[in-house]
Amino acid sequence: MSEAPGLVDAYKLAFRHHPAGVALITAASATGPVGLTASSVASVAIDPTVLSFSVTRATGSAGALLGTDGVVVHLLGEHQAEIAEVFARSGAPRFTTEQGWSRFETGEPWLPDAPAALRCRILERTPVGSSTLVLAEVVEVRLGPAATPLVYRDRTYFSLVGATPLP
Numbered sequence: 001m002s003e004a005p006g007l008v009d010a011y012k013l014a015f016r017h018h019p020a021g022v023a024l025i026t027a028a029s030a031t032g033p034v035g036l037t038a039s040s041v042a043s044v045a046i047d048p049t050v051l052s053f054s055v056t057r058a059t060g061s062a063g064a065l066l067g068t069d070g071v072v073v074h075l076l077g078e079h080q081a082e083i084a085e086v087f088a089r090s091g092a093p094r095f096t097t098e099q100g101w102s103r104f105e106t107g108e109p110w111l112p113d114a115p116a117a118l119r120c121r122i123l124e125r126t127p128v129g130s131s132t133l134v135l136a137e138v139v140e141v142r143l144g145p146a147a148t149p150l151v152y153r154d155r156t157y158f159s160l161v162g163a164t165p166l167p
Helices: 007-016 060-066 078-088
Strands: 023-029 032-038 042-045 050-055 070-075 116-128 131-143 150-153 156-159
Touching: 023 060, 023 078, 032 050, 032 060, 032 078, 050 060, 050 116, 060 131, 070 131, 078 150, 078 156
Parallel strands: none
Antiparallel strands: 023 032, 023 070, 042 050, 050 131, 070 116, 116 131, 150 156
């Protein structure tokens, strides 16, 4: 599919300025725990409980994650900006003791300090250009300590503390 010149850049800019919640997606792969930071997580349905996310390549952590049957989607709080940044960078130290990891009984790594951790079973993987759209059924939710959500906009993490609700 060929796009008009400038369309891709305008599309990127439009979404760069659209804020999104930050999630950390983890899995237990054949070679060990894997994870990545994502801002593409969305609720799809309540019955059944299904969410979606996309990954932009099928190599490295993303490829290993796509090769698993289950993932844990952590909805991050503002206090977790550093771990979001670690999992967004290739080669950064992941799954360290200092980061506070635990495991579900089924083996997936999870952060008990995350405001929410949703253990999911992958239903579908749909290639879309250079990305893969994943649909996953939530089979367990663990709620952690309440926290202000971590938000991502224009390549920067933000807190919503001090944000004024609109009427």
